[in-house]
Amino acid sequence: MHSVVNANIINSEPYLEVDGISYLSGNIKISGAKNSVLVLMAASLLTEEKLVINNVPELTDIAVMSNLLQEIGVSLYREANKLYLSSNSIKITELPYNLVHALRASFVCIGPLLARKGEVKIPMPGGCRIGARPIEEHIKGLKAMGAEVIIKDGVVCAQIISQRKRLQGAHIKLNCQSVGATETLIMAATLAEGETIIENAAQEPEIQDLANLLISMGAQIFGAGSSKIKIIGKQKLNGSIYSAIPDRIEAGTFLIAAAITRSELSLSPVIPAHLGAIIEKLEECGCSIDIKENAIKITPGKELKSVDISTSPFPGFPTDLQAPFMALMATAKGTSTIIENVFENRMQHVSELKRMGSSIHLSGNTALIEGVKELIPSCLSAGDLRSSAAIVLASISTKGRSIIKGLHHLDRGYENFEEKLNKVGCNIVRKGSKIYQSETMQKGLEDFTDLNQEVA
């Protein structure tokens, strides 16, 4: 048994103590999709009526988005996995820098706020750890719909200049299949005058989820999930009660957890069609996959062989699973090539996996991984959200104790990550508490008394 714990190196920052090697068995419940819910929350800005979103995970990203919406006047109440939102009285259309900076995804509020209020000021979200992440596709699309957009002192200031105070339908062709830009423009177009066509649209399941919510609010949207989307604008949208899709990235991460520990595991609920690329690669490396309606079971072979992956927009291999998959390849037989095509700086897990004895040669965004018999436990630090999951998975496959810091990344995007893994046989202890701000979401109950039965 290796042991690398040195209490002196651990300061007051929360950390995980992970005791490998765990063989997993049982069923993991998959949470609602973080990247869907964040945008569904922004869509509440499109209506004066109330919106109830079910299947909302408890995550810091969701809490930050909640804080941001509350700052601009949205009433919000959370009970278990249900979120109640009312954008009846938006006070301001200028988003606070600190919250936009904390959550890049909040930039999609530009579309609904502009469409509903006629103006919006939103700080440039800037780059982040995984890349520069420009926003010109959002802005170009809004300009095509008749908005005047200028960037002044790092703030994007957009307003509708037409006398009728509505955005105008437009024919937009995106230069890249941006998920965020497609979401911004779909939301803006639902309240625009006339028809909008978005070509080269992103096809991710989260886009379909957004379109389904908007359709339930009375919007007319055709073709979401394909590369050409048509939206016929409406004067108003109504409220709705809607359930977010299960998180395909969380599901993919747990499939990899099963594979890396060579354990049999079941997951539900999932939408199998959202997991096509990861299922294909897991089968190729020697796992068998059994799908029954909304449940999936993985049975890995004793020895897994290396396979190559190259990330690309949906339905390709998701960039958000690249880091966890690399952890798996570090323990597979043979040599694997992993190419990251979506973001320019998404290889932060490489140094940590190397610290665990893996053999990885990185050249730009291409990693050559030579599988080793076993990884060794270590003291590790997460550099971004998906890297944090990757190093937890690598740790559970080792013989011994690892220490993992940087948990604010993990808590952004994985609901009860270590609890879920412990339930199926892992031995992970969190020292220190989660950074989660649910208290602020309990404030607005009085605004939802007419939905009392739902709230009770």
Ligand code: EPZ
């Ligand atoms: C979404 O980010 C997700 N975030 C990301 O998940 C995910 O990795 C990404 O889509 C790709 O699937 C949310 O949904 C909140 P993009 P987004 O705009 O919308 C370039 C996670 O770990 N681009 O589709 O910001 C861009 O630089 C996160 O949960 C432009 O060039 O991604 C990138 O290379 C991280 N110009 C590519 O497109 C633009 O104007 C894809 O970005 C916009 C984007």
